[in-house]
Every structure is written in structure tokens, then in C-alpha cells.
Amino acid sequence: MFDVTAVGELLIDFTPAGHSARGHALYEQNPGGAPANVLACLSRLGRRTAFIGKVGEDPFGYFLARVLTDAGVDCRSLKKTARCHTTLAFVHLDAQNDRSFSFYRDPGADVFLSPDDVPGEIIGKSRFFHFGSVSLTAEPARAATLFAVQTAHQSSCIVSYDPNLRLMLWPAADEARQVALSVMPDVALLKLSEDELFFLSGEADLQRGAEWFFQRWPLDLILITLGPGGAFAATRKVTASHAAFAVNTIDTTGAGDAFMGAFIDCLLRINRDLASLTANELGESLAFANAAGSLATTRMGAIPSLPALAEIEQCLAECPLLQ
Numbered sequence: 001m002f003d004v005t006a007v008g009e010l011l012i013d014f015t016p017a018g019h020s021a022r023g024h025a026l027y028e029q030n031p032g033g034a035p036a037n038v039l040a041c042l043s044r045l046g047r048r049t050a051f052i053g054k055v056g057e058d059p060f061g062y063f064l065a066r067v068l069t070d071a072g073v074d075c076r077s078l079k080k081t082a083r084c085h086t087t088l089a090f091v092h093l094d095a096q097n098d099r100s101f102s103f104y105r106d107p108g109a110d111v112f113l114s115p116d117d118v119p120g121e122i123i124g125k126s127r128f129f130h131f132g133s134v135s136l137t138a139e140p141a142r143a144a145t146l147f148a149v150q151t152a153h154q155s156s157c158i159v160s161y162d163p164n165l166r167l168m169l170w171p172a173a174d175e176a177r178q179v180a181l182s183v184m185p186d187v188a189l190l191k192l193s194e195d196e197l198f199f200l201s202g203e204a205d206l207q208r209g210a211e212w213f214f215q216r217w218p219l220d221l222i223l224i225t226l227g228p229g230g231a232f233a234a235t236r237k238v239t240a241s242h243a244a245f246a247v248n249t250i251d252t253t254g255a256g257d258a259f260m261g262a263f264i265d266c267l268l269r270i271n272r273d274l275a276s277l278t279a280n281e282l283g284e285s286l287a288f289a290n291a292a293g294s295l296a297t298t299r300m301g302a303i304p305s306l307p308a309l310a311e312i313e314q315c316l317a318e319c320p321l322l323q
Contacts, residue, residue, distance in 0.1 A: 005126040008035030011087040030301035041261025043072035050074035056086035056109040124155040153186040184217040210234040220274035240282035245294040245319040254302025259293035
């Protein structure tokens with residue numbers, strides 16, 4: 001039995017690491033990929049996790065398999081292919097240390113995940129199943145992801161979805177929106193950024209945006225991350241919000257994944273139907289997840305920046321809230 005199984009991309013994030021003596025930018029090789037980051041966060045918090053994906057049969061792929069295994073994630077369903085290389089992403093930081101990406105994936109190994117690579121028995125033994133939209137951008141990974149989502153739904157897993165939209169990986173924005181929304185009938189827990197909320201629903205207001213989704217699909221819980229503004233949560237009955245914590249931010253890569261992993265950890269602890277969560281439970285879960293997300297911005301990279309439980313608890317007790 002696994003607490004959480006995820007399918008999707010596992011890739012190399014090359015994160016800024018200063019400059020050479022000649023003034024040239026240096027980059028550090030770090031493990032990344034949103035679904036894998038979420039699992040690594042959950043494993044760090046003591047949960048049993050399993051990853052389904054594909055990397056290249058190259059030094060990057062072997063590095064990623066080793067790092068994810070060392071993080072405590074079950075990698076028996078992480079496949080390797082010699083057909084192409086592991087996907088690479090270069091991280092660029094702006095003046096506020098917020099990140100953007102340049103992807104080297106045309107295609108990358110993650111795209112070659114096929115339905116035959118997806119172990120239905122592992123998904124069926126999981127309490128939560130998590131995925132994003134990067135693995136929906138191209139075939140055969142799209143078919144593999146859809147098969148995994150349907151298997152999870154039919155197995156009564158709680159299906160968790162963070163679109164984590166990367167529009168530069170899609171042929172067109174309209175296709176990205178259409179495909180990203182096509183999976184909603186099977187989703188119970190949806191996590192969005194403010195930008196994704198507006199892109200998908202056309203609503204900038206958080207409450208109206210949440211209602212837009214609730215009116216169309218059988219979702220139980222929606223989370224909306226607001227960067228330095230904290231986060232918002234809504235069921236069909238109650239809402240809650242919580243501010244972010246004031247920390248020394250140096251790199252926002254993986255912050256949303258740390259938030260997501262920590263929030264799912266709270267849901268596993270509460271162990272009740274998502275639709276029945278109280279406003280107080282949502283607020284406490286947002287605080288815990290915001291602390292994890294905030295702490296992840298204080299270190300470089302995604303998986304290397306994930307906080308331990310003791311660090312989250314210390315942040316909750318000592319870190320001031322952003323005003």
C-alpha cells in the first residue's frame with residue numbers, strides 16, 4: 001500500500017550557481033519534475049510513495065533514479081529508454097528570484113512513457129494518485145497519463161491534479177487549455193496558481209474561479225497558490241486562506257510542489273472525505289503547506305530544497321507572516 005503514487009516528468013533542472021572567473025553564468029545540475037518533487041516532499045514527511053515515469057539511459061537518467069530512490073520514493077516503475085535523452089530544463093531567475101524555464105525536450109525521454117509502462121496494481125494500492133499536465137503535452141505520454149488517471153479513478157483513489165502549465169511545451173495555448181481541462185471529470189483535488197486559474201477559467205476572483213470549476217465538474221477541493229500572497233482553499237461548503245511566511249527567498253523553483261506535498265500530507269493525517277473538511281482544517285493545512293512552500297524558496301533547486309518536518313514546525317512557530 002502506498003500513500004501517494006504519481007505519474008509524470010522527471011528531469012534535470014540546471015539552476016543558476018553564480019559566475020565563472022570570466023563572468024560566464026554557471027549552472028548546477030539538480031533533480032526536478034513537479035510530480036517527482038511532490039513525492040519527494042511526501043517521502044521526507046514520512047509517507048510511502050511511488051513514481052511512474054521514464055528517463056533516458058544516460059548519466060542524467062541514472063542520476064535522477066539514484067536521487068529519487070535516495071529520497072525514499074519507490075522507483076520500480078521508473079523506466080529507462082535509449083531512444084532519446086533525459087529532459088533538461090534551465091532555470092532563469094528574475095530580480096525577485098522568481099523562476100522561468102527553458103526546456104530541452106524535443107522530445108525528451110519522459111514523452112516515451114506508454115500505457116504499457118503504467119502498473120495498474122500499484123495505482124490501485126494507493127490512497128492518493130497525483131499528476132500534472134506536462135505529461136499530457138505529447139504522445140505516448142498523454143495516453144499513459146490518461147490511462148493512469150482512469151485507473152486511479154476506477155480504483156477509488158483520491159485523484160490529485162496540479163496542471164503546472166508550461167505553455168512553451170504545447171503547440172498552442174488553446175490546445176493546452178482544452179487538454180488540461182479534459183481530465184477534470186476524474187479529479188477530486190485541484191491545485192492551481194493564480195495565473196492558471198485565470199487562464200483556465202477566465203476568472204481572476206478566487207471565489208468565482210473556484211465556483212466556475214465546481215459548477216462544471218465533481219471536484220471536492222480546490223487549492224489556489226498566490227505566491228507571496230499565500231494560498232486559498234475551497235470546498236463546495238467552506239473556504240479558507242492563509243498568508244505566506246516571511247523568509248529569505250533565493251529561488252522559487254519547487255515551492256508549489258513543496259506546498260502540494262505538504263498539503264496532501266495534511267489530508268492523509270486528517271483521513272476524511274475531502275468534501276467534509278472544515279474551514280479550520282483547511283486553514284491549518286494551508287498554514288502547514290505554506291510553511292513548506294516558503295522554506296523551499298530559501299534554498300536552490302527543487303528536491304534539494306524540500307524541508308523536513310522539524311523545519312516546517314519551527315517555521316510555523318517562529319516565522320512571521322508576510323503582510
